[in-house]
Amino acid sequence: MDIAILSIGNEVVKGRTVNTNASEISKAMIENGHQVKYILTCMDEPTDICDSLKFLTERSDVIITSGGLGPTVDDLTIRAISECLNLKLVINSDAEKELRKRYNDLGLDFTEERKKMAYLPEGAEPIQNHYGTAPGIFLKHNGKLIFSTPGVPREMRGMLAQILKILGKGNLNYISRDMKVYGIMESTIAPLEREIMEKFQNKISVKSHPESMEFKDPVLTIEIYGYSKDNDLEREIEGAMEMVRQHVVQLGGRLEEKEKS
Amino acid sequence: MDIAILSIGNEVVKGRTVNTNASEISKAMIENGHQVKYILTCMDEPTDICDSLKFLTERSDVIITSGGLGPTVDDLTIRAISECLNLKLVINSDAEKELRKRYNDLGLDFTEERKKMAYLPEGAEPIQNHYGTAPGIFLKHNGKLIFSTPGVPREMRGMLAQILKILGKGNLNYISRDMKVYGIMESTIAPLEREIMEKFQNKISVKSHPESMEFKDPVLTIEIYGYSKDNDLEREIEGAMEMVRQHVVQLGGRLEEKEKS
Numbered sequence: 001m002d003i004a005i006l007s008i009g010n011e012v013v014k015g016r017t018v019n020t021n022a023s024e025i026s027k028a029m030i031e032n033g034h035q036v037k038y039i040l041t042c043m044d045e046p047t048d049i050c051d052s053l054k055f056l057t058e059r060s061d062v063i064i065t066s067g068g069l070g071p072t073v074d075d076l077t078i079r080a081i082s083e084c085l086n087l088k089l090v091i092n093s094d095a096e097k098e099l100r101k102r103y104n105d106l107g108l109d110f111t112e113e114r115k116k117m118a119y120l121p122e123g124a125e126p127i128q129n130h131y132g133t134a135p136g137i138f139l140k141h142n143g144k145l146i147f148s149t150p151g152v153p154r155e156m157r158g159m160l161a162q163i164l165k166i167l168g169k170g171n172l173n174y175i176s177r178d179m180k181v182y183g184i185m186e187s188t189i190a191p192l193e194r195e196i197m198e199k200f201q202n203k204i205s206v207k208s209h210p211e212s213m214e215f216k217d218p219v220l221t222i223e224i225y226g227y228s229k230d231n232d233l234e235r236e237i238e239g240a241m242e243m244v245r246q247h248v249v250q251l252g253g254r255l256e257e258k259e260k261s
Numbered sequence: 262m263d264i265a266i267l268s269i270g271n272e273v274v275k276g277r278t279v280n281t282n283a284s285e286i287s288k289a290m291i292e293n294g295h296q297v298k299y300i301l302t303c304m305d306e307p308t309d310i311c312d313s314l315k316f317l318t319e320r321s322d323v324i325i326t327s328g329g330l331g332p333t334v335d336d337l338t339i340r341a342i343s344e345c346l347n348l349k350l351v352i353n354s355d356a357e358k359e360l361r362k363r364y365n366d367l368g369l370d371f372t373e374e375r376k377k378m379a380y381l382p383e384g385a386e387p388i389q390n391h392y393g394t395a396p397g398i399f400l401k402h403n404g405k406l407i408f409s410t411p412g413v414p415r416e417m418r419g420m421l422a423q424i425l426k427i428l429g430k431g432n433l434n435y436i437s438r439d440m441k442v443y444g445i446m447e448s449t450i451a452p453l454e455r456e457i458m459e460k461f462q463n464k465i466s467v468k469s470h471p472e473s474m475e476f477k478d479p480v481l482t483i484e485i486y487g488y489s490k491d492n493d494l495e496r497e498i499e500g501a502m503e504m505v506r507q508h509v510v511q512l513g514g515r516l517e518e519k520e521k522s
Contacts (some may be wrong), residue, residue: 011468013297013486015287016437019280022302024274036274037309041283041300048298048320055316059309071448074468102476102511103448113451133448133475152471176277187332187364189392190374193336195361207272207335212415214394223272 001146001170003029004060006052007041008067008077009151021066021156028160033170034062035227044074050084057144064163067151069134071113077148078119078137085141087121095126095135102133131158138166175233176225177258179244184253185218186210192247196224196240203228204240262431264290265321267313268302269328270412277443282327282417286375291423294431295323296488305335311345318405328412331393332374338409339398341384344355346402349419350380356387356396391419399427436494437486438519445514446479447471453508457485457501464489464499 005025008033011017019041026036037060043046044067066132068077082089096118100110108114117134120126127147132155139146147163149156181189184207193206204226208230211219226233241257248255268285272278280302286299296319303309305328317324329338342352357379361371369375378395381387388397388408393416400407408424410417442450447469454467465487472480485501487494502518509516 011470013287013300014291015284015297016484018284019300023279025277026274030275036276037282037304039274039302040314041410051320052299055312059312070452070463070471071468072467072469073458074466106476111448111452116449131474132471186370187378190333191372197334205271205335205469206333208331208333209272211330212395213392215367223277226415258317 001034001062001167002060003036003062004038004040004056005036006047006049006056006063006065007039007151008044008065008154009041010043010074011068012017012041012067012151013043013092021151022065022151024153024157025064025066027162028164029064029170030174031173032164032167033172034167035170035172046076046080046083049077049080053081053084053146057142057146060144062167063147064147065146065148066156069117069148069150071116071134071138075116078121081137081146081148082121086122087123088139089119090122091115091118092124092126092135098135106135114177115145127162129155129158131155133194136162138163164237171229172227173233174227175237176224177222177237177241179222179224179241180256180258181222181244181248181255182256183218183222184220184248184251185214186220187214188251189220189222189247192243196243200226200236200240200244203233204236207239232260262295262323263321263326264297264323265299265301265317266297267310267317267324267326268300268412269305269310269326270302271304271335273302273328273412274304282412282414285414285418286325286327286421289373290325290431291435293425293428294432294435296494298435301365304503305329305337307337307341307344310338310341314342314407318403318407320515321405323406323428324408324509326407326409327417330378330397330409332377332395336395339380339382342398342400342409346382348384348402351383352376352379353381353385353387353396356381359396360394376450388417388420390422392416392420395495397423399424425509432490433488434490434494435486435488436498437484438498438502440483440502441517441519442483442505442509442517443513443517444479445481445509446475447481448475450481450483450508450509451513453504457504460504461487461497461501463495464494467501477500
């Protein structure tokens, strides 16, 4: 399934918070056989959240949001999603019971701000928050799956396993290998990259990540990777790596291969 | 001016690369009086780049892209932008001259892969790359400004100053202050946050960033910030901070204020 990630929060858009959540979610999805297509970050504004959600639902099967689930006034993800999809916001009795118990156990009132976290879009199921308070949501809507998780990394992480259980394993096998090349410019190795991608008919992608200047002691990490439904991928990636090895020797460069991860 | 950032690269979508570029660009823009609305990350796919560009140009005045400017086959940002906007891809004589000289000075041929980096969308100007090879682009199109920078952080950073020079100073004064609160739950401080935002008529935003669990030794960073065209902001933020100070004392919490940055 194609997945899109929607990160919601002024602090991410402003650059105050570097978006490690999106990277973590993406890695977890790919490791489980899915493909991620987009990561979109928007502010805590209902219109922006709705526009973003529409852009992503038109282009993927699953949307995973993070951020904006707490008790404060700027935590408006759930309300924005409900309004955007024309779903009523209704109290979820399981979520309410759980939240009420947690506050009452500490002798605390179940205030409006606390109760707010028990409201979900009609038809949504709560996802348990093992490391915080606000539950996440799981919603099926027009053939799409929408998951919402909190923005606090520990809380988001705690929900990822539950989301992966609902999604199940995808059918894509992802393999990626890195080769570090010293002494060859990116523009020099570019024709080889084209040759590999043509030979393997775009089943394999090759990307060079420059780690220094082109013109002075060039260092590149060559990443060879692919997604596949069959078992040929490992062999094809090894074939592509062999092409890189031969080429680097011919050009007088030096190679360092990382261990398989 | 409202700004949107478009990060282009499979490695960012896959979570291999955490998107620090977007955070850096955003911070630099805000420090210079602009506001950032969206950060969108897409793959090295012309259709996805075009869809993303359209989404962002409909919602902001300036789009800054990073990634996909190099000599390799997957570096297709410039071609994708040209096709998307129905602009011819033309060789820029300044860029070509500069690139040809740099390779010839090292006794290297000016190959097709190297020449590729001199092609810009019709009407675009090159932005000098002081820390790498591929020039950036600056393009005015239908009243929008589009800048493209490389994905290598050092090269992107080297172009930011040039972009800020073209954009000029924005008219928004951004002020942000952090207060660290110990021993008060986020759901307990939520009504105060609403009160502050109502009192300052949404000129000031308050966000609480939980740094621990709600139910056990809660720690919050309260962020008070705003964008303003007038000089009242500093005073209003101080007023909001005073409200937090009083509230925290009343509730028996403890406060740590960071120095102004």
